[in-house]
Amino acid sequence: MKEEAFKQIANNKKAYHEFFIEKTYEAGIELVGTEVKSLRMGKCSIKESYVQIKDGEVFVIGMHITPYEKGNIFNKDPMRVRKLLLHKEEIRSLIGKTKEKGYTLVPLRVYLKKSLIKVEIGLAKGKKLYDKRESLKEKEDRREAARAVKISLRD
Numbered sequence: 001m002k003e004e005a006f007k008q009i010a011n012n013k014k015a016y017h018e019f020f021i022e023k024t025y026e027a028g029i030e031l032v033g034t035e036v037k038s039l040r041m042g043k044c045s046i047k048e049s050y051v052q053i054k055d056g057e058v059f060v061i062g063m064h065i066t067p068y069e070k071g072n073i074f075n076k077d078p079m080r081v082r083k084l085l086l087h088k089e090e091i092r093s094l095i096g097k098t099k100e101k102g103y104t105l106v107p108l109r110v111y112l113k114k115s116l117i118k119v120e121i122g123l124a125k126g127k128k129l130y131d132k133r134e135s136l137k138e139k140e141d142r143r144e145a146a147r148a149v150k151i152s153l154r155d
Helices: 013-018 033-040 088-099 129-154
Strands: 006-011 019-029 050-054 057-061 082-085 103-113 116-126
Touching: 013 019, 013 103, 013 116, 013 129, 019 103, 033 103, 050 088, 057 088, 057 116, 088 103, 088 116
Parallel strands: none
Antiparallel strands: 006 103, 019 082, 019 116, 050 057, 050 103, 057 082, 103 116
């Protein structure tokens, strides 16, 4: 099987710190021409954004796409609400899951797949403060173990 070409545009590291990601979905996104050009240049931020379902449609709110420099009158509002494109079955499953207590949808990354711009969204459950501390400790332990291996290889 051939490897597909991915070019990452934006990543939401904060989401992995704030939430337990239980399942991920790949969604298309409805954009205008100047937004596509801006995204291809890597000018996007999803740090403070979230996903919401309204009337059986999925929207990403708070995603910032910097206006394209040469777009003049064709540029849209950088913070506008954008529709995500998913299959009906996926939307139904997401509606059911988000009605459960504690579940939410967060955008994890924006990337270019072949010539299409995709958004990876995650079904997430919020972490408590002690969970965050625990994951930071695990990360630090892994870092120290890697450092120890690196030092022992040098000797």
